[in-house]
Amino acid sequence: MRKIIALFCFTLICCNLVFSQAKKPTIMVVPSDNWCITNNYVMEFDNQGTLVKIPNYKQALQENSELLLVISKLNGLMAERGFPLKNMESVLKSLESDSAEDAMISSKDMGMGAAESPVDMLKKVAKADIIMQLTWTINKRGPKKSITFNLQGLDSYTNKQVATAAGTGTPSFSAETVVLLEEAVLSHMDNFCNTLMTHFEDMAANGREVMIRIKKWDDWESDLETEFGPDGDELSLIIEDWLADNTVNGRYNTTDATENMMNFEQVRIPLYYERKGRKRAMDTRRFIRGLSNYLKKEPFNIVNKVTTKGLGRATIYLGGK
Amino acid sequence: MKYFKILGVVIITVLMCFPTSTEAQSKRRARKKANIATAQWRYEIEGVGTGREGTYLLKVWSYSKRPDVAIEQAKKNAVHGVIFKGFVGSKQGVSTQKPLVKSLNAEKEHEQFFKDFFANGGAYMRYVSTTADGAVAAGDRMKISKKEYKVGVVVSVRKDELRKALEQAGIVKGLSSMF
Numbered sequence: 001m002r003k004i005i006a007l008f009c010f011t012l013i014c015c016n017l018v019f020s021q022a023k024k025p026t027i028m029v030v031p032s033d034n035w036c037i038t039n040n041y042v043m044e045f046d047n048q049g050t051l052v053k054i055p056n057y058k059q060a061l062q063e064n065s066e067l068l069l070v071i072s073k074l075n076g077l078m079a080e081r082g083f084p085l086k087n088m089e090s091v092l093k094s095l096e097s098d099s100a101e102d103a104m105i106s107s108k109d110m111g112m113g114a115a116e117s118p119v120d121m122l123k124k125v126a127k128a129d130i131i132m133q134l135t136w137t138i139n140k141r142g143p144k145k146s147i148t149f150n151l152q153g154l155d156s157y158t159n160k161q162v163a164t165a166a167g168t169g170t171p172s173f174s175a176e177t178v179v180l181l182e183e184a185v186l187s188h189m190d191n192f193c194n195t196l197m198t199h200f201e202d203m204a205a206n207g208r209e210v211m212i213r214i215k216k217w218d219d220w221e222s223d224l225e226t227e228f229g230p231d232g233d234e235l236s237l238i239i240e241d242w243l244a245d246n247t248v249n250g251r252y253n254t255t256d257a258t259e260n261m262m263n264f265e266q267v268r269i270p271l272y273y274e275r276k277g278r279k280r281a282m283d284t285r286r287f288i289r290g291l292s293n294y295l296k297k298e299p300f301n302i303v304n305k306v307t308t309k310g311l312g313r314a315t316i317y318l319g320g321k
Numbered sequence: 322m323k324y325f326k327i328l329g330v331v332i333i334t335v336l337m338c339f340p341t342s343t344e345a346q347s348k349r350r351a352r353k354k355a356n357i358a359t360a361q362w363r364y365e366i367e368g369v370g371t372g373r374e375g376t377y378l379l380k381v382w383s384y385s386k387r388p389d390v391a392i393e394q395a396k397k398n399a400v401h402g403v404i405f406k407g408f409v410g411s412k413q414g415v416s417t418q419k420p421l422v423k424s425l426n427a428e429k430e431h432e433q434f435f436k437d438f439f440a441n442g443g444a445y446m447r448y449v450s451t452t453a454d455g456a457v458a459a460g461d462r463m464k465i466s467k468k469e470y471k472v473g474v475v476v477s478v479r480k481d482e483l484r485k486a487l488e489q490a491g492i493v494k495g496l497s498s499m500f
Contacts, residue, residue, distance in 0.1 A: 024500035080375075080481065082497040146414070170371075170414025187371045187416045190480075194419055197496055204499050271499075 022204075022271040023281040023311055025129035027078065027153075028086040029071045031060055032135040039064065057126070061089045069178055070134060073185045074151075081193060091126040099124065119307075129156055129311050130163075130196075136184065138177060139168070146171040149184035151192050153199070157211050157284075157312030158265065162199040165192035207248030207268035210284045210312040214239060214262040220319020222302075223259040229299050236262055238300075242291055243267065288314040351387040352441065355394040358384055359401050359439070364394075366402035367411040368418065375481035377418070378452070379408060380461075382473045388462055392451075395474035400445040403478050404487070421484055421493055431492050448483040451476050 036042055036055035041064070043056045060067055068089075075085045102114050135150040146169050153163030165188035169180055203209070216223055224236040233241075236257055243264060244250040251268040269287040272279050280286075285308040295302040295318070305317040358364065365382040372378035381399045385391035402408060405428060407420040422428075428435055438444050452475045461473035487493040 021500050024497065077374075078496075082495050165416075167416055168413060170412065183371045183414070186374055187414065190418055191416055193496055197494070200496070200499060201494075 021281060022208075023283050025311055026086050027083065027130045027132060028088055028091065028126070028128035029074050029132040029134055030088060030126075031055070031057065031067055032133045032150075032152075035135045036060055038137070057088065058092055061092070066178060066181060067134075070136070070181055070185060073182060074132065074134075074189070077185070077189045078193075085132070086128050088126055095124055095126060123309075127156065127310065130154065131156060132163075132192075136181065138180075139171075141171070143173050144171040145173075145175070145177070145180065147177070147180045147184050149181075149188055151188060153192065153196055155209070155312070156310060158209050160209075163192050163196035165189070165195070204271065206251070207270050208282075208284075208312065210267050210269055210287070210314070212243075212252075212264040212267050212284070212288060212313075213315040214264075215315060215317050216260055217317055217319040222319065224257070224262060224318075225259045235300075235302075239291065239295075242294055246287070246290060283311045284308055284314040288316060292316055348387065348390060351385050351390040352393070355383065355385045355390050356397075356439075356441075359394065359398055362406065364398040364402065366399065366406060366408045368408050368415040369411055369475060370415060372477055375479060377403060377408075377478045377480050378475065379403075379478060380411070380473050380475050382471055384465075384469055384471055386468045386470065388457075388470045388472050391470055391472035392457065392474050395472070396449045396451065396476055397439060397445060399476045399478050400449050400483065401439065403480055403483065421480070421487060423493075427492060431490070434490055434492065444486070448479045448486070449476055 031041075033055050036057070037053055039060070041056045041060035042053045044051060044053050046052075071088065075087060078085050102116065106113055131154045133152040133154055135152075137148045139146045139148060148166075148168045150166040151164065152161050152166075154160070155162050167184075167188060169184045169187065172180060175183075214224065222235070224239075225234050227234055228238060239262065240252075240254060243252045246269075248268040248270055251266065252264050253266045254262065255265045256263040269284065270282055273282045273286065274280070285306065288306055288308070292304050292306050294300075295304055295316075302318050303320055305321045306314060307317070308314045363384055367380050368377060369380045370378040379399050379402070381395040381402065383391040383394045383398050385394060402420075403418075404421050407418050409417045424430065457472055457474060463471045465471045484493060488495045488498075
């Protein structure tokens with residue numbers, strides 16, 4: 001009986017190790033600001049005397065059938081590769097219906113609404129871990145028409161371009177724009193997926209690249225230059241040491257550091273961590289929780305608050321919750 | 322007399338068979354040479370258009386002393402090229418593509434798989450077809466030496482299915498394989 005139980009446990013552990021998977025980033029196709037402004041899908045407002053244009057995605061998706069065709073084609077091709085995308089139009093609709101529901105809902109006992117801070121409100125936007133930014137222009141020379149197509153994969157947290165495919169299609173006398181667009185998508189998609197795969201392979205080898213910010217509350221009496229421990233190291237150096245010990249190959253860059261804040265870019269966090277003997281997928285929230293707990297303990301005893309943005313961005317506020 | 326009659330029939334039969342057997346042997350030899358040329362990357366491949374969804378439209382230039390063998394070999398070369406070589410778009414609008422397999426040693430690492438895959442009549446045939454029934458344009462059949470032709474054939478390679486097959490065999494990683 002003991003042997004059977006041991007075998008069962010061994011199999012369970014093996015399965016867990018084999019099938020443990022990294023957190024899958026979400027991807028969404030979004031028309032570029034350039035495309036939206038060129039095609040006049042914009043909202044304009046006066047920001048203290050400066051005219052600001054912001055893209056009106058809802059109008060673009062409702063009125064431009066070429067855009068819908070390209071998004072649909074891209075979604076289809078990515079799904080065929082086993083990587084279904086978030087559909088922007090559906091996300092925008094969900095956000096609207098969620099907002100309406102949140103506004104109407106009240107608790108049974110006291111009739112209270114759902115709690116929502118201004119930050120919660122700000123976070124209610126269409127988002128994805130990787131944005132596929134789409135731009136195309138129609139070139140005309142006499143009766144000939146061609147399409148210049150540009151597809152960029154942008155990491156939402158590091159702001160890096162992680163994938164790309166761009167080029168100009170074959171000029172045609174007779175083909176309709178939609179046919180040329182379809183051809184452009186088909187001809188560029190493999191190159192886009194290849195560069196995206198290179199990004200994922202780099203992630204597997206060197207860890208996920210994320211961004212971490214450290215800030216302090218206004219009313220906290222200490223700051224990042226306060227000295228702690230027997231060696232009297234400044235808090236900023238202690239945080240850097242923790243990052244060096246816990247990132248993949250100690251890889252991170254300190255972009256900014258003052259007594260009030262620190263910004264870390266190109267922080268490579270491992271894809272997995274172990275908990276209760278099981279391998280689990282890591283994200284920035286889980287990673288930064290380690291630093292948060294470290295700072296809460298002796299000799300620092302710093303109460304702190306962690307906020308995150310998707311898989312790849314986290315902020316710790318020091319000196320309170 | 323009867324003995325001579327039988328001998329005569331045998332000789333005539335052998336003589337009738339001989340040219341056929343020489344023809345078959347010559348073709349077999351040419352095919353063998355063409356296979357060696359494929360393994361030595363002796364072929365050229367270029368993208369000539371955007372194919373239907375999931376396909377590449379390619380022109381493959383193969384070498385052989387027999388034009389018919391070169392045309393046959395074009396299919397094998399096309400699949401071989403898509404897997405190991407990649408290709409350059411020959412005109413505006415046709416994008417250059419990298420090979421499906423990234424590792425330089427993939428052919429050696431999976432030697433048995435590719436040996437079976439590229440055997441005559443092997444699984445590669447599933448992923449390729451000639452366009453225009455393999456008809457060769459007038460300028461695409463060139464005699465480059467006394468004993469050799471260079472033949473350009475346009476073929477269509479079902480790259481999505483080919484990639485899936487390689488993913489299943491564990492040779493190529495899928496986009497979502499690590500998630």
